[in-house]
Amino acid sequence: MDNEINMLPDTIDELKAMIASLQSENKRLNRKVIILEEKIRAAFARFFSPSKDKRAAHPDDQLLLFNETEAHADTDPSRAETEAHIDAADTTIVKEHARRKGGKRRIPDDIPAEEIVYELADEQKRCACCGKSRPVIGEDKSEELDIIPAQIKKIVHVVKKYGPCACDGFLHSGEAEVKRAVKPERFIPYSIVSPGLAAYCIDYKYNYAMPYYRLSKKFEALGMDISRATLCNWTMLAAERCRPLYELMLGKIREGSVINMDETRIQVLHEDGKTAESLSYMWVMKGGAETKKLTVFQYEPSRSARTALKLLEGFHGFLQTDGYEGYSKAVEQYQLVSVACLAHIRRKFVDAHKANGKSKTARSGVQFIGRIYSIENRLRKKNLPPGEFAECRRKETRPVLEEFKRWLDEAGNSVLPESLSGKAVSYALGQWERFVRFLDHPDLTPDNNTVENAIRPFALGRKNWLFSNTPRGAESSAVLYSIVESAKNCGLPVYAYLRHLFARIPSAKTPEELETLLPCYLSTNDLKL
Secondary structure (H helix, E strand, O other), rough: HHHHHHHOOOOOOHHHHHHHHHHHHHHHHHHHHHHHHHHHHHHHHHHHOOOOOOOOOOOOOOOOOOOHHHHHHOOOHHHHHHOOOHHHOOOOOOOOOOOOOOOHHHHHHOOOOOOOOOOOOHHHOOOOOOOOEOOOOOOOOOOOOOOOOOOOOOOOOOOOOOOOOOOOOOHOOOOOEEEOOOOOOOOOOOOOOOOOHHHHHHHHHHOOOOHHHHHHHHHHHHOOOOOHHHHHHHHHHHHHHHHHHHHHHHHHHHHEEEEEEEEEEEEEEHHHOOOOOOEEEEEEEEOOOOOOEEEEEEEEEEHHHHHEEEHHHHHHHHEEEEOOHHHHHHHHOOOOOEEOOHHHHHHHHHHHHHHHHOHHHHHHHHHHHHHHHHHHHHHHOOOOOHHHHHHHHHHHHHHHHHHHHHHHHHHHHOOOOOOOOHHHHHHHHHHHHHHHHOOOHOOOOOOHHHHHHHHHHHHHHHHHOOOOOOOOHHHHHHHHHHHHHHHHOOOOHHHHHHHHHHHHHHHOOOOOHHOOOOHHHHHHHHHHO
């Protein structure tokens, strides 16, 4: 103890300097402790909290019922009194919903029906007094839903051949001695698979995420031995057959004015120059016509900017993505208008709230973003013409954006930069100029969720089949996911569209004939089985 006292400085100025240094170090350590505690809470939230960003509209939910007036209240009572009135738009918006009526669901009228009539025996209908049949006075009806499991049938193609005529003049007529009836070109030549069976297999894998080993078991239960390897071969041959249509879809997307783009990981086991554990990527684009969008998946071994340059070549318009810098080179070279994603900005604030539920900054950020989405959703439901919608959205959204921007600037000066709230504010400010461009085109939305939703079926399938064996398999998946997701975008039943496509694509020899098979040019009435 005496030694520690002897180590203290003798003068007051030196003591003051030492205390100031210790206070500064203590402040630094306290900030570090706050950041570390926040990271621990964020880690717990990541592993043990719901993964969805949504919050229930419940009175105890502080995130949605956060009162903006209290957050920005002035300490001066007289000034606060004059600003006490708030608009109803600043209050919490509870998601609209329709309550479903109770009771049994009614079976749709267009379902094929089979009527079973229950009658009394003739003896029971006969009158005991006079012997005549009793009159019918009515009937009671009830419905139930039945299902017929998948059935397999064999289709035998018989091509008739006709020989020479026995008449005297035939030898000098110049006609061919043998004539054959014309059989349509097969979807996959020299194979037992029909367009219907190929559509069934691809629908189950790429629409319903069923791995082929399970589908093989399903066929076995139906009395047919179709191995997993056979299913994989059919799939790759089908993808090669549809490659021209895939290229046409990519061209149609580039012709549009807006493209939404994202990428997700995929593991390919046998790829030259890479280990089995390394990751490759599936790039996804969505765009094209205003009402019926097309989606294209593109497999690439890396996440390099070269892929964006290749896929966006020939496109001129708005490109909406997340904050990944891999798109910046294509934006600069092709002079595209880059648009950011509000969902990624919101996610940062939600993560900050999960880590620190008392953070007013995190709650305020989500509140502002909720107001932007509320305006967007309300106007979209009105189905306004594109020009009128864009004008109304600019008029209503700009004041909220200006208020949000002022709040972000103030929060950036007051919140800890190293905290999750500080990082959320910093990220929002960094993306701001790109984000607000969604007001410039009616096809743009505040976020990039449209393409992220297209990725979800692929992500679900990846959980089931885990990886692709070869790059050829990954490329085949890209083609078929593109066709399946584009059909869903255009409101077509996937199986019916695939069967329609596979039956007709062998005879489509020109780009014009192929174009008639694009899902954006078809309706459900065109897909009669």
